[in-house]
Amino acid sequence: AQSVTQLDSHVSVSEGTPVLLRCNYSSSYSPSLFWYVQHPNKGLQLLLKYTSAATLVKGINGFEAEFKKSETSFHLTKPSAHMSDAAEYFCVVSDRNSNYQLIWGAGTKLIIKP
């Protein structure tokens, strides 16, 4: 069965410092992996996705994530945090075995300190 674990419920960083949001997954088949961002009272926005191509995936707003099969991880990073990055981030997995239903992590709230 698929599952997603976001290891931190909250991450707090200072503006201008690196961001690391951790995600581990389990999947029986070759998974597709996604990171979504949700700003307060806003809809979900896809940051990036991995679908069996390059393991280092670049997304919008300077975010990127690396698919590491041996570690079953898909951590999200950004070199320098901006105040506008403050939001809730969700790691998501799906595979064809589950008819592409999305399995959601619990979310990580990113707090940016001035």
Next chain:
Amino acid sequence: GAVVSQHPSWVICKSGTSVKIECRSLDFQATTMFWYRQFPKQSLMLMATSNEGSKATYEQGVEKDKFLINHASLTLSTLTVTSAHPEDSSFYICSAFLAGVSNEQFFGPGTRLTVL
């Protein structure tokens, strides 16, 4: 990119009334749409999978008579919350599945339902 709209974006209703939420894929056809519910400060919970021309598949614990889903066309799915009560107040989000190279779900902006 593929665009999904939801209407209304927010609704306030009295207890006991029914509320219909529409989900439309604006520039693609979606044989499958999904309905999610999100409580404050929580992740999304899949409620049901809506397939065009057939009955929806509900997740365990979701009352199908309470949350009526109709997927009448390849671009429209509706969720009707019947006899709404305050505990139904939540953020409802739909997504439309674009089959093909990406096999990706595209999300609507969500509907905030408040039942008084």
